[in-house]
Amino acid sequence: MDERQSAALHRLTVAGVISAEQERAVRDALDGVPAASSRTGRLVEIAGYVGGGLLLGGAVLLVATAWEDLSRTGRLTLLVAATAVLVAAGVLVAGGPRGIRQLGVGTVAHRVVGVLFALAPITAALAGGVAVDDREVLVGAAVGLPLAVAGYAVVSAAVGLLVAGALSVVVVMASVGEHPAAGPLAMGLWLFGLGVLWLVASAGRVLRHRQLGLAIGAVIAFFGAQQPLGSSDDAVWAYALTAVLAVACFAGYARERTFVLPAAGVVATTVVVPEAVWDWTDGAVGGGWLLLVGGAVLLAASGIGLRLGRSRPGVPVRPVEPAR
Template identity: 45%
Template structure:
């Protein structure tokens, strides 16, 4: 039996999300649950799996075919093959089209995410200078456009990955990959994705990705001459995650806060003791941090209830 929400019902869901009664993710889940084919979930799931398998086999076969003679191909042929792969992925995604939620939307999102990767490789293969910068910028542009079209998690994650790659490529081109520039760039980028989460449909994925990027930037500074910047910033990010959890009540924030503390505390102890603590003691300390963080998390959940 086929059941579809009416335009009025769609509008009411959007109104509830805009007024903050429910989040946009919750509205999308309700829409996905109700605006679907009832009585035939297995069929939809089967076609979705076949779509993924087909895409993987096409890409795998093309990769094997090209890999056998890639080094012997002239540059125009390489660029042409990569551009053709990008075009095929985009065209197939547009042909499948359909709703943003549901199996077809997820398949299209994966195809556009793959297209962002092949587009980046196309540009990178075509240039001799600034190839990394141009490739990551192209991948980011295609991923962002794909997200505008389909609003899928895979293409959103591709956009986050390419934005981080763009920061790394820019630091390598203009700042000689110095630690401060990379750390600062990734932390600012993480803050930007966290802020963008307020207007994006997949809020938790966006701000979770932003926190991960910022934490990677903070950890990058641990290798500097003054590592306290690295674990200090990591602890600060973890504290912000715990504070945001009190407002947002998202398990993602709580988990990332625990990860931040687990990374930073052993690093701080190692630095303060000048490496005097052995590996087993650091493992023991990490376990203590997990236990304390777990106890705090349980108390917070109890307070929420």
């Protein structure tokens, strides 16, 4: 038993979950059990990461160097095979299909399988793009996104959620880009809506990594809110969407105690106010004044976040039933 485990066991005794006699019995029982080698576990984990990275990098390098020499069938076969190998490797590390459901969260096997299942949608997206002559980006992302979602549903790994977030952005941007009449405003609205979906899914406890999901949603929504700046006629939409995002993040922080929401609210507020002032004054306000405005807004937004944090009552802790 290492120091952290010993301290955790003692805290259970102090909290009354177990008695002192039970603590001594647990210590006596574990004294004869050799602790698992953390160094070996880390080496195995690193080997899994390196293996997955080498497989993905090798596939990309091979395709890049021999792209012209390979037929479409050869390219597609190579990428599909790489995807299958990544998935099979993940299942093998987990100990079979049944072992995937029994993976302990935070264990070495869980992290390695999560990375392998996160890499598979990338090679699948490349395969989808190779399989068609038109709309390669859209088709590829549309193929990879469901696989990324399925991988996260099976093994809830943070890296899988990041891949799903990136592919969802590519799908939306490629879809909107297929319509020549769609301008920056349409792109911004669709991306903003995508970010809102991520925020709602994370706040609604659909995702296991709630803070990461909130961060992904906030980044996507902010990115979408800024898109209308590409057209001078639609700039007001950028200010409105960014302001809505800031207000929503501050309001959400009053309900969800997480640093992601106030941080996103502060960033959105600090960006939108100088942008709006610069635009509405036709650039009459110089850079120094904009810095002052931005600093004042940053302080005000930070103050709002702190006040919301102080005004929110603490979450009551359920008392632990003492040991009998």
